[in-house]
Amino acid sequence: MIQVPSLILDIEKCKRNIETMALKAQKHGLIFRPHFKTHQSLEIGRWFKDFGITKIAVSSLEMALYFSEEWNDITVAFPTNILEIERINLLARKIQLNLLVESIETVQFLSQNVDYPVGFFIKIDTGYHRTGLLPTKINTIDEILKTSMASKNLNFKGFLAHSGHTYTCNSKADVLKIHSQCVNELSILKKKYVTMFPDIKASLGDTPSCSLADNFGSIDEIRPGNFVFYDLMQAKIGANNMDQIAVAMACPIVAIHDDRNEIVIYGGGVHFSKERLESEKDGVIYGRIFERKGNVWGNIVPDAYVKSLSQEHGIVSIPGDQIKNHKVGDCLMVLPIHSCMTANLMKRYKIEGRKDILMMNSQ
């Protein structure tokens, strides 16, 4: 029985999300290298093996170490942190490790300090302006490649992008416009360098594009992560339907205030994270409520939403007479804004009728 805020996983929905993306990659002849930062779980990772997946992406070297127990081709999709050179060598000795490079300083450091073969992608900024080189920076790209070729352990793998600016889109058309620019820019780079490096790949990663696009041009690899659970943020973009969301928080009701139509739940920023969503009708929200009928996840309750979060409290706005259906000691089911951040805080998944699924750093 649920006693404290708990992250509930619907295994069937999750496996269906994996299957859908795996079949899509197959249909388009793409390497499917799922990003495991969303679920951070060896057990959930194994579900991908049923679809022939052998390569993954992660967001830190710590996570690469955790998954290296069962996976031997891992891309750390984060700019290389040269301070972790010991971990890099530990991993490079054990598995096919791929790193991201976007500066001459980093490739110089790696060329002098890696003791085993390491692959690297050059990170390209396709408009998100978070990390990566603009595709016009050919001189820097050339210098990175020149530096890497002087090292016997550095192997150029190709160009990698993450169009994270799709996360602020509000329509499929907007996502596809960004995606198409990304495909175009990576294709031009690949074409320019493929004669010199015949095996290079072009890799892209955002869940909205991977969910919505049907044209991948000369892209070789996709690295979506969030699709494994989806969430309200992706639903707002149009990347998923509500019934594809595979995780929800079960939160005990600790107080009911009918005079202001609000329910206080045990479930705050330390459980959900403080990710927020601008909702057209309700302003800033931190989650949505759905009905639960036994083991079946029912409909979204219209006009009910998490209005605010403090450290351990959540305040849920419940319209009209519906507040009378709830009492102290019940649990409310809440869909998270950003499933990656919520899972990262909760550290384990509860499933009806079986033992919990553990994550990296589970207690």
Add this chain to the structure above:
Amino acid sequence: MIQVPSLILDIEKCKRNIETMALKAQKHGLIFRPHFKTHQSLEIGRWFKDFGITKIAVSSLEMALYFSEEWNDITVAFPTNILEIERINLLARKIQLNLLVESIETVQFLSQNVDYPVGFFIKIDTGYHRTGLLPTKINTIDEILKTSMASKNLNFKGFLAHSGHTYTCNSKADVLKIHSQCVNELSILKKKYVTMFPDIKASLGDTPSCSLADNFGSIDEIRPGNFVFYDLMQAKIGANNMDQIAVAMACPIVAIHDDRNEIVIYGGGVHFSKERLESEKDGVIYGRIFERKGNVWGNIVPDAYVKSLSQEHGIVSIPGDQIKNHKVGDCLMVLPIHSCMTANLMKRYKIEGRKDILMMNSQ
């Protein structure tokens, strides 16, 4: 040496913050019951014992269990979660446990299910409108008291408030206005019930009021938590100066983009939390940068701030020519927006020249 994002604690600043608040409580004849949800550490907790502190507040029963190893008077400053009745009885058997009650349903449940003596405060809503009974709800208060008196294990301890609406204040005057209303409302209630319950206490808790107020009327107890570290949010309110902030994140620089005056750090929402602050000059910010000279925490870098956070990345805006002072592989020192949330994610404190201080659920 720092290799990954790390939470650095300045022990001297922290101990000074504890001393300042302890002396203030002493001066005003107040019971000082610090809220330990901010630091969540047995070791830091011990520093309070030097000032004669014997009672604490926490935000969950799990945290009460953790601290019950060394503390025997604990208030769980959160509406009682009746689903955790087993933990309640476990704690009530071992220590003086105080719970919060704000409904007849909860007090009825407790009166039937607690097996050992338990204290309870009635939670009063002094204007924050998160939890608690409005002070005008005398009928409900009377009914709660009547129900509790029928139970041999429930002991009424008094009235407790948390004026969390001081967190959105931008001046001392605004904080004091809220504080004064809170003092007034709790005093009226205390006066009304003290003949019947001669030992009851009035307790308030927000760090801004406890830091800024000099008039506590007939309040008996204060429960501030955040003051132990303070942060940028409290500094904006005026509760602390920048040089009182006792925790900072050290974040490796992984990329530098001089063309847009931005540095990419390893340090994102999974390290800082996504707490944000509206800054007059810089818009929404997620942290501020300061200089470090050896072990001394130097000045805030004007116009430098964390502009955005994703899961593992932070983007730091650095003005003018200063970007040239930094290189990949250095660490940036970042003051957090909300130290409670950042500490909760980081799970341990790094201190120059000694071993880490652990927290509840440290790995």
